[in-house]
Amino acid sequence: MRKAIPFLMLAVLISACNNSKETKLNDDDNMSERSNPLLVESTLPYYAPDFSKIKDEDFEPAMLEGIAQQKKAIDEITSNPEEPTFENTVVALEKSGELLDRSSQIFGALGSANTNDALQAIDDRMAPKFAAQQDAIYLNDKLFQRFKTLYNKRESLNLDPESLKLLENYYEDFEIAGANLSAEDKKTLSDYNGRLATLTTKFGKTLLAANNAGAVTFNDKEELAGVSEDVLKSRANEDGKGWTIPLQNTTQQPLLQSMDNRASREKLFKAAWMRADGGANDTRDLVKEIVELRAQKAKLLGFDNYAAWSLQKTMAKTPAHVNKFFEGLIPAGTAKAQAESDEIQKMIKAQGEDFTLEPWDWNYYAEMVRKEKYDLDEEQIKPYFELKTVLEKGVFFAATQLYGITFKERTDIPVYQDDVLVYELFEENGDQLGLFYADFFARPSKRGGAWMSNFVTQSKLYNKKPVIYNVCNFPKPSDGNPALLTFDEVTTMFHEFGHALHGFFADQQYPSLSGTSVARDFVEFPSQFNENWALYPEVLKNYAVHYETGEQIPQELISKIKKSGTFNQGYSITENLASSNLDMQWHTIPSTKKIDDVDAFEKEALHKTKLDVVHAVPPRYRSTYFAHIFAGGYAAGYYSYLWTEMLDHDAYNWFEENGGMTRENGQRFRDMVLSRGNTQDLEKMYKAWRGADPKIGPLLKARGLK
Template sequence: MKKISTMIMLTVLFSACNDSKTKNKGASQDTSENPLLVESTLPYYAPDFSKINNSHFKPALLQGIAEQKEAIDKIANNTEAATFENTVLALENSGATLDRAQNVFYALTGAHTNDTLQAIQEEMAPKFSELRDAIYLNDNLFQRVKSLYESKESLDLDSESLRLLETYFEDFEIAGANLSEEKKETLKSYNSRLASLTTTFNKTLLEANNGGAVVFTDTSELAGLSEAQLKSLENKDGEGWKISLQNTTQQPLLQTMENRDGREKLFSAAWNRADGSAHDTKAIISEIAELRAKKGALLGFANYAEWSLQNTMAKKPEKVFELFYGLIPAATAKAKVEADEIQQMIKQKGGDFTLEAWDWNHYAEMVRIAKYDLDENQIKPYFELKTVLEKGVFYAAEKLYGLTFKARTDIPTYHEDVMVYELFEENGKTLGLFYADFFSRPSKRGGAWMSNFVTQSKMYNKKPVIYNVCNYPKPADGEPALLTYDEVSTMFHEFGHALHGFFADQQYPSLSGTSVARDFVEFPSQFNENWALYPEILKNYALHYQTGEQIPQALIDKIKKSGTFNQGYSLTENLAASNLDMQWHTIAADIKIEDANAFEKEALNKTKLDVVSAVPPRYRSTYFSHIFGSGYAAGYYSYLWTEMLHHDAYNWFEDNGGLTRENGQRFREMILSRGNTLPLEKMYKDWRGSDPKIEPMLKARGLK
């Protein structure tokens, strides 16, 4: 029974185990017409998208739930004394059908959804919640697990089996297994409603993103965009040019657009997409926050964040706020300096207006050019998407870990844009399959993420099948896909998650790979970003898409020198979003949020994150899908927490010879391959030799 994943997912709901060698007969149905009810015959058991269609999901999900319930009832009502095998191992060995169907279902609802899938998602959300409660609030089952936990010293278990037992026991307690029957029923009602609200939020936000796309009919408003960009934006639904919204507050094209009215129109569309429009989410997020607060109180905690952080590295909300308060003064002070520089640039360019959020990126680029002689348009021709992937991301993995990659055009995918690669170890042994889905489309939610179609486990002799999803603008036919440096970093980041999954070496799927706390799971991904600018890697992939010329050293120097540019803005917008998350999830159970916008404004004001008015939060509450539509509630701080880890870790690499096979192997063996088999603080300290320090992060940000 694979536990809730800590991967970057659209919806984090209950998920069963990766596979099972035994099938429950009682709830079975004819499998001949439904490929989700049987093992795939493709390599690595990868889903066969040539056979899967919308009609297969609901029957497979329902059968998976029925099989899971039947298995759980059998374990809970077993009259024999509890043993590791008939209780914990039986739990781990339950639910193959559900997991197989959910893995594909969530992949499509995130990356390539449609009305049918959205309807199924709404219908199934409370059913998944009910199933999770049927497991973790089952007293008979909990008592069996508890009896084993209390006698664990006498069970003679290996270290991973002991960790599995301890993790199950902790999960039962955290889920509310010790509550009275009356309180359990209340908790079930909260969980069911929250599952429905989360699904509704995701559907509403996808509609808001699509409905908020801005159509320009006057080319003067798009001055600054290249002919290729205009061609890629041609409105297929009518006249003019259509700019789709990215999930963040700031939109990439604001950097290039010269017309201020055009910039304001695009920014306002993004800012207001889910506020006051036909796709308003304010009531949804308010109810989610209020219900989460009540859930936290029911479980015996002061607020939802206090309950949610139990198994994280931070442990308590106070530690998270301590991190914030240590960063906010330096971040906002630098943002003020940056704002003054930008205001001077506006004046220098003849502007007679006060800097606003929609001006920032446009004029910040001018400041960067002036200070560092670096223009983003100079860089992009050297960052062609497939070259970055194969000669950059993959090349770094080869140098560090000895991996090689082979394109597989024979594996069916869910969309024509998806590429598939097979991974091999240094000795030629197969490692797994990797799917890369990079371009944005209306059927895909915003953001970037990694997840598994198949999770590694020795128990089932399964190797990982992993996908990365991004939202890069798709070029017009025949045009190259040229990336910004931020998009390059994102590709390295997401593949860092993939490596964490590929190097998993666990017996049990519940402990495998990325099944770790939020404030650790982002560490391997952020760490992998460091290799994007590493000289040996950069020179291998930064090749001009027309001439093949290697990026000039002068440009590399400019990129590095500008590395601390705009970091006040970057850190402040991140802190603002992280703070909003914690403010929403530290409200007391008796709080009624009458006005979500007023709540947001007060949350930023009381932490002094609104002192630079032109720096908005990276995500506004109304479209903050990480915390209201995914698994990052009271967890968005993890990006900052793990940024501290990854800079500290890279500092170790720099002190020990940099990018070498020896260093890569040590990192793989002590961090990337360990899954959730050790306490995370111990895992890091064993590898690093000390606790992490924040100084390397501050230095990298130019704040020290």
């Protein structure tokens, strides 16, 4: 929990790990026999965490000591008899949580990517403490009054632009957090925050258990007809009896695309759809309590609903603006989805089948349509996308072409799991830039999805360069086989490294303004923009080589990939809009409304926005397993993926208009966008670089919706 991270991102920090079981720390662990490595800075390059020394039992005492140190620092600020100054108040608060920052960033990383019973139990205990600590800062009236004094005379302080932004950012966070409330209301708000911290952590823990328990076992090989032998080998049970298919976070499951047996497809789909309905892993009561508490919190803070409160520091600003954005996409998206549905239904009949298209059929028959229309088979493509080649000769190569940076693999840096790769990054002139960790393969101890974060955040205040990690959930190949990717997985690698670049190019004095510490509806822009280079000719020909022969991918296959780029986009954008709409509907509930039935609410929310018109297109996430909004930092913010996609396509349009992938264009983008962190108004920053406000047209064109 970095002390100065924007208040609205607290949910990301207090739900650092999704857990499935509770245990107590081993009472036999004797901390007195060894020093806690988290209590001192690492001696590794870039202050990288020394995973050869860190043990699970180190985290809780380190984070508790970090909280204690920060409380002491805040007491010193508020008891200072001198008039508040930028140094003795703003900078002092910015520096108040160094130990807490260091220990909780590492804890959050392991809790998400490599959790276990001990870490899950620690997360349960620490989540309300993190929330209480945040309240101890932002609901501290003496501290707020010092900031208010400085804020009111900010124009006369002669601060440099970044320092002024830091002061303004803190003051806004105090106000948003409830600093102006009465003492009684602050107590109520603290109770809400603590309870929400506990509930969102429990949601993540329950969902991880639901995902694991929901894995589907097939005992007859005929049930998995169409699934590749490599996948079968990797999913075979240890006792040699049957195959177990784990669930991905999303509604649709990747294997549905290749499963010939319709009954098996239905079985796998329904396991995913119903994973958190009923039994020990039912999340519906958690959903109801979370949204009701958030609505009460918003009312206490003077807002009509949680979304109105949450969106204050975003580009969209209000729920009305988000809904207007949806209105510009829903008609075109659902119309395209209906046309796709009709086309798939014809394919079903052409195969001699007589049934109505259902969600579990979509990907299977859509793949047939794609093969027929574009003659494109994923199995033809995958041999050209070997994971490490994609990373080094694709993702890294594109970054070198655009930004001049270079990469060197490091095998001497300790990692938390054997699969993790480590690279050192260098500037064009040879200066050190940072350290990058890549953790690509799925495992039961890792939550679903893909993400980027920091072990160490860039800041000139501490003279630190960034240490950043990417995490994905690609299927791990069976022993001896190469890791071959689908093109979607290739795109994911480019996406997550776009986040990493945003962090690596940070050039801030203060850690709380550094790199990716920006609004949710801007933070996905650099990552989605970076996806564009996956198919850029100069990049593609460098990495898309056959893993056995070394031959470049044939132009014929490249053409097929590009031509199929708008295929199934009606489905894709509609499932996204459905989830984005659910998020906004849940978080615009007024405090006077009580939700009795989660399923009924979800059904009505989709119906009234006409996102249920295509029967076979379900939401990308149902409410019961929507971790982004109920266990992460995206409550009232899932729309940001589509919002930033608008920025992404508009930005790539600028590159196309100005010569494409050139060092000059890359440097300009780095200097004016990627290196700025949260030091400027985001709308003004974008417009200064682009020369105009973003337009939705390039997004619609890229999606094939116009």
